[in-house]
Every structure is written in structure tokens, then in C-alpha cells.
Amino acid sequence: MQLCHTSAATSAVFDDPNLVSSAGLVPVLALARSAGLQELAQKHLSVPTDKGANAGLKVSSLVAGMVAGADSIDDMALLRHGGTGRVFVGAYAPSTLGSFLRAFSFGHVRQLDAVASRFLGRLAAQTPLVQVSDAVQERVMIDIDDTIIEVHGYAKQGSGYGYSGVRGLNALLATVSTKTSAPVIAAQRLRKGSCGSPRGAKRLVADALKTAKQSSSGSNPRPLVRADSAFYGAEIVNAVLRGGADVSVTVRLDKRVKASISSIPDDAWTPIEYTDAVFDETTSTWVSRAEVAEVVFTAFTSKKMADQVPGRLVVRRIPDLNPGAKNGQDTLFDTWRFHAFFTTTDPEVADTVAADKTHRGHAIIEQVHADLKASALAHLPSGKFNANAAWLVLAAMAFNLTRAAATLAGPALAKATTATIRRKLIAVPARIASSARRVTLHLPTAWPWQDAWLQLFAHSHGPPLTAAN
Numbered sequence: 001m002q003l004c005h006t007s008a009a010t011s012a013v014f015d016d017p018n019l020v021s022s023a024g025l026v027p028v029l030a031l032a033r034s035a036g037l038q039e040l041a042q043k044h045l046s047v048p049t050d051k052g053a054n055a056g057l058k059v060s061s062l063v064a065g066m067v068a069g070a071d072s073i074d075d076m077a078l079l080r081h082g083g084t085g086r087v088f089v090g091a092y093a094p095s096t097l098g099s100f101l102r103a104f105s106f107g108h109v110r111q112l113d114a115v116a117s118r119f120l121g122r123l124a125a126q127t128p129l130v131q132v133s134d135a136v137q138e139r140v141m142i143d144i145d146d147t148i149i150e151v152h153g154y155a156k157q158g159s160g161y162g163y164s165g166v167r168g169l170n171a172l173l174a175t176v177s178t179k180t181s182a183p184v185i186a187a188q189r190l191r192k193g194s195c196g197s198p199r200g201a202k203r204l205v206a207d208a209l210k211t212a213k214q215s216s217s218g219s220n221p222r223p224l225v226r227a228d229s230a231f232y233g234a235e236i237v238n239a240v241l242r243g244g245a246d247v248s249v250t251v252r253l254d255k256r257v258k259a260s261i262s263s264i265p266d267d268a269w270t271p272i273e274y275t276d277a278v279f280d281e282t283t284s285t286w287v288s289r290a291e292v293a294e295v296v297f298t299a300f301t302s303k304k305m306a307d308q309v310p311g312r313l314v315v316r317r318i319p320d321l322n323p324g325a326k327n328g329q330d331t332l333f334d335t336w337r338f339h340a341f342f343t344t345t346d347p348e349v350a351d352t353v354a355a356d357k358t359h360r361g362h363a364i365i366e367q368v369h370a371d372l373k374a375s376a377l378a379h380l381p382s383g384k385f386n387a388n389a390a391w392l393v394l395a396a397m398a399f400n401l402t403r404a405a406a407t408l409a410g411p412a413l414a415k416a417t418t419a420t421i422r423r424k425l426i427a428v429p430a431r432i433a434s435s436a437r438r439v440t441l442h443l444p445t446a447w448p449w450q451d452a453w454l455q456l457f458a459h460s461h462g463p464p465l466t467a468a469n
Helices: 025-034 037-044 055-067 074-079 094-102 106-126 201-215 234-242 255-262 352-373 385-409 418-426 450-461
Strands: 141-150 167-177 184-191 224-227 246-250 270-280 285-299 309-319 336-343 430-435 438-442
Touching: 025 037, 025 055, 025 106, 025 385, 025 418, 025 450, 037 055, 037 106, 055 074, 055 094, 055 385, 074 094, 094 385, 106 184, 106 201, 106 385, 141 201, 141 352, 167 201, 167 352, 167 385, 184 201, 184 385, 201 224, 201 234, 224 352, 234 246, 234 309, 246 352, 255 285, 255 309, 255 336, 270 352, 285 352, 309 352, 336 352, 352 385, 352 418, 385 418, 385 450, 418 450
Parallel strands: 141 224, 224 246
Antiparallel strands: 141 167, 167 184, 246 336, 270 285, 285 309, 309 336, 430 438
């Protein structure tokens, strides 16, 4: 590809009042309206003074900006260009939206959490966001993990150095997914950068389970909550069980766990093959073979009887290709390296091999972290902690809305990343024309994803009229 004219024969002028850069916002915001985003925010948010006036419109503006690619307050100006005023109303100036967020207290952030939970439930009622099949008794997977959002300077309230050694704020997320549907965010919480991973996870688990039940339907098995070893604690595990779910959580290789592993007989190990080779960072080698076994295990025996949890300790071992480096471990670990997790799943629902494969699927939440950091969470835009906490909730709502739109557009985009969805469905330029009080969007001819865009538009507005030649 090359320019068809020389630079001397090319010019550019920003003078067309009828163009919009993100025509995909039209069906997406129609979907948000039908799911009651503005109504829910107006009802549940009570931000004081004039800063909190018209909360529904302001929340809708912030979510729309994030869907279109905004990752800072100033970027919200992309909602106020060209012909956007002819298809949208109530697009507030960035300064107004910034003042709105800075007026948030912790209580207002929790109100926004309630809006996000209800909004996801309504989206799931209109779109197959959390698809479950009664025929195969498919389980809903809830994954919990945290991530550090890097910040710079000392003006950010709550920022600090946590376990990663990076200065930032800590975002704790819970996602909901199934085998046939991509993950959506069921609960979120912003914490100080220096806090430990499990802080606040007990409450987050309860919120996520409640939202997951609202977002899925059918007589399916108990949901499964997956987490890494940072969340292996009596409070969190018992909160999961009280919420009506099973748990699958990585355990630390302490003395008691090592003793349980050593009790597994040699003939109890079942060889498994990874679908693809896995790169082992410890030994800098590719591993394609492993064995699994399990043993009956009661977690938290040092706690009182009511807090102890019976279940299964599922262990995966892989060849240790560097047996000379003992790292203080005894002979049990000379030939094999062990990875163990605790689960309360009934063996009839998932045997040893199935339980191990299911647990490894927990890594899906890392993709959500990366997706958010490549879009609305590229920055935390305010110096105020509560404003950034509200920004995280809005980013989660924008993520879920984008995923819902992609699901309606067809299976090809149902599991795509936010950047891909935005490129194919949202950031489509259009020219606005009016005739007989009807607004028509003229989009590019031969747009490669025209059918997906029209399918989304038809769901929100009905099928578009065919232009006469």
C-alpha cells in the first residue's frame, strides 16, 4: 500500500460536522440503555452536591468513553466531536466527569459496585454472556486473583510497593466464565498497593457468588471458585462454601502437605499429557509430561473444628530436570517437582485428571488483567483513591458491556479481546445524514466485519433499512 498522491497534493482539514469516529457506540449504548445502565446509576448513586447531579448520564458517559478507548479523564473528550451530538445527548465535558469522580466516597464506590452487579445481571438476561448447558451439567467457573496497576510519583493516594516490587495500587477481581463463554467481571475492588492479596477477598467472594447466580440460569452443579495459594485460608474457603460453591485453590508446600504427598503410593500416579508443552521458568525448559494423584485431606486442622474443611489434595508432579539444586528440600523432591491444590469437588463430578485440568484453567483471569491494562486501566487517572476505585468499577462495566456486544455480534468475536472488538465493531467511522426525521449512518463500504456490526445493530435497533441506489 502507498499514497496515491504526493504530499504536495494532499491536505487535511477538520471541518466536517457530520462525522463520528466510533459509530459502534450507537448499538452498544442502545444495549446499555436496554439493560438499564443509566436508570440503575440514577437510582443507586447518591453523590452529593451539584457534582453528583444526573449521575446516570455521567456514568453512561464514562462507560461509553471507556468502550470507545478512553483510558484517562481527558480522553472523554472523544465523545464531543463532529456529529456525536446528533446521535448522543448528555456527553459531559471531561472536567465535569473528573469532578464527579473526585466527589466519590467509599460508600459511593460500593453503591457503584451494586450498579455494576445489577447491570451484569441484566446484560446476561439479554445476551448469552454466561452460557451454561443443562444437557452436560456444565459448571460455572469463578476465578479470583489480584494485579498491581503501576503508578508513578507520590500523588496517588494509597499507592505503595507490594509483593511485586512495583509501585502501584492493587486491584482484586473475580471473573465468571464457562467452557463456552469468555470471562466477564463479577466483582472488583481497589486496594492499597502495599496490601496482601487476600485482604478483602472474603467479601469479594460473597459478592461474586451472588452476582454469578443472578447472571446464570439452569439446574447446574455447584459453581467452582478457583484461586492461587495466596487465597488459601480458612476465612476465604469457608466463605466460598457458605456461598454454595466448591473451591479449587493452590496450597503451599508446607510440612503437612509434603507429608500427605509422601503418603501417596507409587502406583497411584496417573500419567497425563499436556495439550501443548509448558515452559518451566524455574529450569528454563519445556515440559510436556506430568503425573497426577490425589489423597484425602482436611484443610486448616490448626483451626477450630467448625473452620476445618474436608476435601481432596490433588497433586501434579513433573520431572525435575535440575535435581542437583535441592533448594533446602528433602529427597522427596529430588526427582519430581510437585504442585498441589485443595478442592472440595465431589470425585463423581470431576476425577483426579479432570480436577487438575480444570484447576489449570484458572490462568484465564490473567488474560482479563492484561485486557483491562491494555484499555481502560492503562492508567488510574486521579490522585484521589476513591475516584480511582470508581474508575475500576466503571472499567469493569465497560469490559462487560463490550463483551456483551461482541457476543451479540456472533461467535467469531465472542471470545475476542477488547482491543479486537473495538477495532472491528466500535471504532468504525460513519457520516450522519438526516432525511424525513430519520437519521442514517453511512459506514465504509466493504468493511470486513460488516455482517457482525449489522447483527449487533439489528439487536439494538431492528434491522437497518436498505439504502436505495
